[in-house]
Amino acid sequence: MKIPARLQRGLAQFSILILLAFVAWLVLHRSPSIPSDVYPYLSSLSPALVEQCTLEDRTSPTILWMDRLAIKSTLPEIEAQRLLDQLNVQVPFAALNWGVLPTKTIGTVQRHREILEQYPYYQPNRYTFPVMGTTWFEDSFGADRERGKRRHEGTDLFSKEGTPIVSICGGKVEQLGWNRLGGERVGIRGDDGNYYYYAHLQYISTLLVKGKRIEAGEPLGSMGHTGVALTTPDHLHFGIELANGQWINPYPFLVVWQYWGEKRY
Numbered sequence: 001m002k003i004p005a006r007l008q009r010g011l012a013q014f015s016i017l018i019l020l021a022f023v024a025w026l027v028l029h030r031s032p033s034i035p036s037d038v039y040p041y042l043s044s045l046s047p048a049l050v051e052q053c054t055l056e057d058r059t060s061p062t063i064l065w066m067d068r069l070a071i072k073s074t075l076p077e078i079e080a081q082r083l084l085d086q087l088n089v090q091v092p093f094a095a096l097n098w099g100v101l102p103t104k105t106i107g108t109v110q111r112h113r114e115i116l117e118q119y120p121y122y123q124p125n126r127y128t129f130p131v132m133g134t135t136w137f138e139d140s141f142g143a144d145r146e147r148g149k150r151r152h153e154g155t156d157l158f159s160k161e162g163t164p165i166v167s168i169c170g171g172k173v174e175q176l177g178w179n180r181l182g183g184e185r186v187g188i189r190g191d192d193g194n195y196y197y198y199a200h201l202q203y204i205s206t207l208l209v210k211g212k213r214i215e216a217g218e219p220l221g222s223m224g225h226t227g228v229a230l231t232t233p234d235h236l237h238f239g240i241e242l243a244n245g246q247w248i249n250p251y252p253f254l255v256v257w258q259y260w261g262e263k264r265y
């Protein structure tokens with residue numbers, strides 16, 4: 001059967017329209033674009049190094065924290081020290097003498113510094129430490145749970161029962177109430193797109209409603225040992241799930257938020 005030329009043209013135009021509509025839909029629905037090197041770098045940072053750089057910030061405050069971390073996390077110790085010595089005598093990062101380092105390596109250090117500077121996790125005052133009281137916590141991300149059945153996908157922060165727990169950021173209440181593992185738990189969809197999970201609470205604030213707007217520092221409830229924490233000391237289980245469903249280690253961020261909270265910028 002022969003298709004008339006007019007019909008053929010019409011079909012072609014129709015296909016182009018469908019294609020354009022599809023492209024427009026893709027553009028409108030794509031998630032906020034985060035450059036593909038951001039999470040690989042942030043999740044490659046060793047929590048111990050982040051903690052070390054944070055502590056060194058107290059003893060030699062002339063060096064910007066993000067300068068120190070970008071250099072130490074990218075270069076071997078001798079090279080790093082040569083640059084830190086310059087920063088120590090107030091040479092700005094932009095004016096560093098990189099010596100014989102290859103251009104590509106210099107570019108990597110500069111890019112890492114840019115990520116630390118731009119990415120909100122590490123910006124002073126963007127996030128509030130979640131426990132309002134004396135607390136201790138260690139890096140237990142990935143530790144075995146229930147004899148190999150699952151891995152620990154967060155950080156446990158220990159304190160007294162009833163210690164106030166607050167939201168680390170602004171966002172919306174997405175989950176509220178009981179689940180088997182978490183007990184009394186609150187899930188906040190942060191303004192940054194991540195899901196923040198607070199579990200084992202003693203009580204959840206009665207002011208919280210699903211879908212309600214919440215600000216950084218607003219009370220979520222109090223510390224307890226509900227859910228699988230029934231027989232453990234009181235603690236807050238805190239988790240961070242990226243918009244792509246990946247749980248990342250909250251420990252290095254908590255170290256920094258606690259530090260900046262104490263410094264009171």
Ligand SMILES: [Zn+2]
Pocket residue numbers: 152154155156236237238
């Ligand atoms: Zn936990």
